[in-house]
Structures are given as structure tokens and as C-alpha cells.
Amino acid sequence: MIEVAAANSNVMRLRRLLRRRDxxxxxxxxxxxxxxxxxxxxRAQRVESxxxxxxxxxxxxxxxxxxxxxxxxxxxxxxxxxxxxGVATTVTPQAxxxxxxxxxxxxxxxAFDRGPAIVLDGVADPGNVGTIVRIADAAGAxxxxxxxxTVDVTASKVVRSAAGSLLRVPVVTSLSAAAAVVALxxxxxxxxxxxxHGATAYDEFDWSMPVALVMGNEAxxxxxxxxxxxxxxxxxxxxxxxESLNVATxxxxxxxxxxxxxxxxxx
Amino acid sequence: MIEVAAANSNVMRLRRLLRRRDxxxxxxxxxxxxxxxxxxxxRAQRVESxxxxxxxxxxxxxxxxxxxxxxxxxxxxxxxxxxxxGVATTVTPQAxxxxxxxxxxxxxxxAFDRGPAIVLDGVADPGNVGTIVRIADAAGAxxxxxxxxTVDVTASKVVRSAAGSLLRVPVVTSLSAAAAVVALxxxxxxxxxxxxHGATAYDEFDWSMPVALVMGNEAxxxxxxxxxxxxxxxxxxxxxxxESLNVATxxxxxxxxxxxxxxxxxx
Numbered sequence: 111m112i113e114v115a116a117a118n119s120n121v122m123r124l125r126r127l128l129r130r131r132d133x134x135x136x137x138x139x140x141x142x143x144x145x146x147x148x149x150x151x152x153r154a155q156r157v158e159s160x161x162x163x164x165x166x167x168x169x170x171x172x173x174x175x176x177x178x179x180x181x182x183x184x185x186x187x188x189x190x191x192x193x194x195x196g197v198a199t200t201v202t203p204q205a206x207x208x209x210x211x212x213x214x215x216x217x218x219x220x221a222f223d224r225g226p227a228i229v230l231d232g233v234a235d236p237g238n239v240g241t242i243v244r245i246a247d248a249a250g251a252x253x254x255x256x257x258x259x260t261v262d263v264t265a266s267k268v269v270r271s272a273a274g275s276l277l278r279v280p281v282v283t284s285l286s287a288a289a290a291v292v293a294l295x296x297x298x299x300x301x302x303x304x305x306x307h308g309a310t311a312y313d314e315f316d317w318s319m320p321v322a323l324v325m326g327n328e329a330x331x332x333x334x335x336x337x338x339x340x341x342x343x344x345x346x347x348x349x350x351x352x353e354s355l356n357v358a359t360x361x362x363x364x365x366x367x368x369x370x371x372x373x374x375x376x377x
Numbered sequence: 378m379i380e381v382a383a384a385n386s387n388v389m390r391l392r393r394l395l396r397r398r399d400x401x402x403x404x405x406x407x408x409x410x411x412x413x414x415x416x417x418x419x420r421a422q423r424v425e426s427x428x429x430x431x432x433x434x435x436x437x438x439x440x441x442x443x444x445x446x447x448x449x450x451x452x453x454x455x456x457x458x459x460x461x462x463g464v465a466t467t468v469t470p471q472a473x474x475x476x477x478x479x480x481x482x483x484x485x486x487x488a489f490d491r492g493p494a495i496v497l498d499g500v501a502d503p504g505n506v507g508t509i510v511r512i513a514d515a516a517g518a519x520x521x522x523x524x525x526x527t528v529d530v531t532a533s534k535v536v537r538s539a540a541g542s543l544l545r546v547p548v549v550t551s552l553s554a555a556a557a558v559v560a561l562x563x564x565x566x567x568x569x570x571x572x573x574h575g576a577t578a579y580d581e582f583d584w585s586m587p588v589a590l591v592m593g594n595e596a597x598x599x600x601x602x603x604x605x606x607x608x609x610x611x612x613x614x615x616x617x618x619x620e621s622l623n624v625a626t627x628x629x630x631x632x633x634x635x636x637x638x639x640x641x642x643x644x
Contacts, residue, residue, distance in 0.1 A: 150620065225616070237504060241623055241625075241626065244622075244623055244626070245622075245623075245626055247615075247616065247618070247619045247620075248613075248615040248616060248619040248621075248622050248626070249615070249616060250615075250616030250617075250619075273620065273621070274620055275619070275620075278618050278619070313637050346515075346633070347636075347640070348514075348515040348516070348517075349492070349514065349515060349516060349517030349636070350517075351514070351545050352514045352515040352517075352542070352545070353417065353514075353540065353541055353542075354515075354540070355511075355512075355515050356508055356511060356512075358508075358625075358626070359508065359511070359512055359515070359625070359626075359629045362626045362629045362630055363629055363630065363633045366613070366630045366634075367633075367637075369614075369616075370580050370634075373614070
């Protein structure tokens, strides 16, 4: 259903959802600004409405060429280019945006024996948080914990970096990293941090499930109070002279090591 | 040597170096905009000049607190905040910028038995290129090939993502990915690409040196003509449902697998 002139109230809502976390939370959605991500959300039947950047008058055919098949029940609003670009959060907007249903997960719904959990402690860069959600998806993590202290996982830059992975990976947002570690330990999930020196080399560690990787802030690492609550720490040996690993890179190395080591057991 | 009012010609040069690749190339330098990166460059004795954001009048002591010890032969120019922020390429500039000597490497200077080479084929996102240089540093890669077709490795966004790693990892910029693969094969370096399906699992591959990882464009992967020249391809198995890996994430998984597998042999 294509509506050529989108009602102003729809544009206002889209703008609010893109810019205000409380609006996304209360309405249970995120906004996807990449056509590839919208196509994935359509396949997952999570798209609520679509906004198309006008220009050549869009048709059902041109929209399907862009996004794949669209269920006729999903409203499609066409915005003139100026309005579209003014609402979008990217410097070079793509041809469409979509409102996609999304809810944070509850800890009690997570199967901790299926893959590692990833707990973010004050990760500040949206690109890193999105990349970690994408890593969690690819490596088969059971959940990401991204609570207060870490960048909002529904923010536009995170959604962009996560590509479609936010639709597949359960994300718990209600617990701070400290509260998450406490709750995980209560559930017999071992919480493992990463340190630069000392500890066990990550490739010699026993990664049997259930386990959680605790990833710290880009500049300061894991908070001291949280470090004291961990069950273990591992280190990733770097080549001589190297100063540090990006938090998403460290997460990738650890999550895929766990995947490699546990895949024989059906994880 | 602190000069409170930087001569206009110095500011013009800084602006040109930040924005023009040909200027960086002809002068053999990059501009580092992060204080942490400047501190690393100072320790490596690669800093040519420093520009400090005025405010409180900087002193030798305040500059040392920010950047560590500064050789007295290095000129320090103080810019007023408006000038500084106008020249900087970041939205929220840090307290200093530095001109740092940097030259691309020559292929004949690289020791291919020391670690994998990483060849970038059309990698378009500066953050990905910088992250890959940082991964190369941490995983002990012998070089990165980032030639025509891939984002300029001296661009400000790449420098930022690479942190100090550009000062440690040799980067060859003169060869396209295709020319690099030809030159590497002539030198008996096996060139290995990554594919989504088929091929050998990355953790079952024989990674003995010398070897090069060929990483493709974010959207289109490795160019077909280059894929035909490869010695082998490997795949990184993902969890069911996941759509793709970020190119830097894939590079991290492969480079650290090689490090893990070859570290016993002294690499």
C-alpha cells in the first residue's frame, strides 16, 4: 500500500523514533536505514512501515527491486527527498527507512548452554557495540547484555553497524554490567574477562558452556568492581610492540575461539 | 619549543596535510589527531611538529602531562581554539594534533616468513581499513597491502581507527590488489581468500608461512579476476541464520588463528 504523500504525523513519528530512545522503547521498535537491513527485516516479518525516498515516483515493482517482496499489509510512505534527507541520521541516506519491531530480551528467556553470552561494560562507541552484536550473531552467542553504562543498542549508529543481527540476537538492556554478572553467576554462568597481561592464554582456557565474555570500555577496560566479581580472566597475546586490541576485535577472537572449540559438541 | 602564535603558513600546511593525500605523500607524513596516538609517535621518535589547542596557556609541564616527554627539538605551535577546531577533521577535537613522519613500504623490504601479509581488495570503509591495520599489528602480520582501489591508508579516519599501529606495520600502497597478488605469488607467498561457502574451514587449513590473506570489499567481496589468481580459499563457518561477517572481523579471526597455530614455531 503506497501512500504518496505521507501524513505529517508519520514523519514526526519517524523523526522521534530515530532520535529518542524513550520513544523507541515505549513503541517497541527500531528504525533501520539501510536497504539491506530492511530486506532482512522483511524476510523476518518484523517490518511495521516503510518510508521511501521519492524522486522517480516509486512503484510496487521498483520497491520490490530495492527491498524484495513486501507484504501488502505493510504501509509504504513516500517522502520527498528533502524531507527524507532531513529526517535520516546518515550523511548519505539510502533509498528507504523502515520502522521495525524490536524488544529487549529477558534474562530468563536465554539458553546459556547454546553459546557464550557477551556482557558489555561501558562500551562507548556505537560502531563497536553494533559490530559486537554482529559478531554475536555470526559466532552463535546466546545473548548480548548492553545495559546502563553502555551505548543504547537501538541508537541509529548501532543499528547500522549491527546490520540485521539485532533481529536475531537477544539483547538484554535492563541490567547494568555489574547486575548482569551477578545474575549470570546465580545461573551458574562463568563470567570471564579479558586482560592484557597475566591470566590464562585464551586458547588454553576451558571454554565449556555456560560462559559469558565480559568486554570493557575502550579506554579503561573492565570496571574494577566488576573485575573482582569475575570467575576468570584470559589474555590475548599480541605481537611484540602492539599496544592494544580494539574491543570488537578482542570479542571476535574470543567468540570464534569458543565456536571453534565447542562446535564438535553441537554448539 | 613552544610558539604561542603559530605562523599562518604552518596552519595552512596542517590543513593541507589533513585534507590532501598528495600533500601527505610528497611530504612523507600523516597527521595524528589523538593524544594517545601522538604519545606513541613521540616514543617512536616520529613526531615532526605538534599543534596544541589553546585555552589555558599551555606550558611544557601541561604538554608533558598530555603527551609524555617531548624532545626539545620538536616545535610546538599553539592555536587558538577556533582555528584548531576549524582545521581538525573530528567533530570533537582532542587537545593536540601532530605531524608524524610516515612512508609507505616497499615490497622487497618485507619479511614474509614472519607473519601473514594482508591484502586489501577494494576495502571502502576507512574505519575497517584502520581496524585491519590495528589487527595486523596485534596479530604480528608482516605487512598490509592497501593500494589503488582501497581507501587511502593515510586519510584521517583511517589514522584514527588504526591508533598507533600505522607506525609499526609496513603498508604497501603502490600495488593494486591484483598486482600485489601477482607479486606475492612470484615471491612464493600463498594467497588465500575468504568465501562464505565451500572451500576449507579456516581452522582446518594449513597456515604455514609464507601466506597472504586477501580481504575483499564490504559489499562485493573479492573481485572475480583476483579470486581466479588465488592459491586457496577458506571459509569461516557462522551460526545458522547469520548473514555475513564484517571484513575486519573476518580478518581478526583469520589473523589470530594463524598466530595461534604458528606461535609454537616462533612466529
